[in-house]
Amino acid sequence: MFRLFSALTTLLFLGSSPLWANPITLSDSDDWRIRGTLGLFAAAKTNGDVTVAGNTAALDMNLKDALEHLDFTTTGRLEAWHGRLGLIAEGHYIGLSETATLSAGPGAGRSAEVESTQSWLGLLVGYRAISGEMGNGRPYAFDVQGGARYNRLTQSVVGSGGLVNAGGTERWWEPVVGARYAWEIADSWTGAIAVDASGFGANGNDLAWSANLAISKQFNARSSVVFGWRHYDINFETTRSDGAFGADFYSTGPFIAYAYTFR
Template sequence: MNFKKSACAASTITLTCLLASAASAQSLPPPGQDDEGWRHTLGFYLFTPLRTTGTSTVAGVSADLDLDLGDVLEVLDFAAAGRYESWNGDFGIIVDANYVGIEEDATLPGPIGASVNVDVRQKWFGILGAYRIADGTYGAANQRYTIDLQGGIRYNSIRQEIDITTPGPTTPPVLGGDPGWVEPVIGARGMWRLNDRWTAITSLDLGGFGAGGNDLQIGANIGFDYQPWDRTAITFGYRYFSVDFSDTLSTGAFAYDVTQHGPYFGLKVFFN
């Protein structure tokens, strides 16, 4: 295998692995939370993709990806994500932050003994407004449901850098780069209370729309909140994620076009 392709693939594994799910916080107040005045939810999430497929490009060299969860976990360095929502009546404010990174070292085969460092980081920070367009009941038990729409902006940054060090006085240039951009984000979410402990959730968010080279980023979730305690819920479900980003840097074409799917897990805390 060409080493550039191998390093490029490793970087994209990290960029797209364990991204936090944009699973819901609460337009539907959980059992036990006061529905009057401001209400708040703080959530922490982990997305574990069972399959990652697509194409990564660094310095004009592309590599096809077809990875399972074990491949992803082998290269993970650190991932963290959180989501805060504050609601008053039908209006909400959402802050969404995500970070994932890897720094991996390797030695090239052959007598030269060159070493390689692959440094990859992805982070985004989003601020959205939300409006609850439906709030009603369904079924014989008159369980409550809500539907809300969301929209705002997100700062997104992707780093894919490959640094090759060789013996001797010359130093090869670092391949890749660290582009960042601001993009629009829109979303929709439905929540259906099943009983005093369980809530079903579906959500869809779309971002990019060509801004900064991000043609389209899609996140779709279906899952549940299970609330065994008054102010805390366990959230879990299944997520689909795809992104199609491309740019031209000083070292050449830089891109990744990746699709993932797998379970997500998280914890949510409610307070007034």
């Protein structure tokens, strides 16, 4: 069971931060600039603890372990900027399933069918706080974002013979803030450092944060590939009628994304 939830926690956050480490542009314009991004975060290491229906286990997994039980996942981000102001939407879905033996808690030692799906939609406003040129004449920019994220988590654990039957759906809103610094490395190459944080105690999420280092290669006026490294950390805990539910772990590893500029 908890290999499944390690896979979930390793992959379910691939859509939020790595994809926006690369800015849509380093220069301001009165025309609209619109960009969409799709990508994958490959967590090379996940470590911490998860709790489901009062069952708790430690996580210590690599990428191969996490990918074994992935059913389906998709993620994306859309940014639209006009001058120094931007509107940002991000969406994500992941589904996982596995037959496993519960390792701790009320159902310890029992075999169970486990299913879990996670989805969210984030809506943010961005502001280009600083932009200019470095000493070598190449541009740089610093922007900040703030908004809200709607989360939906559904999970079930059904043991053989009906001895274990737990599950349900959690829905919640939480605030999210972020900042991004980007600079032109060379012609068609851009670097970026981005950080974000969410939760702040809202609806059980004490704090989730990530830090990202990215490099983008632009192939033509519309297409770019973004790659880099991401570290993500979360501390979430709530109590349901079937017991405690929580996650306290970190994931770290490389990511890659494709970005398309519509205009």
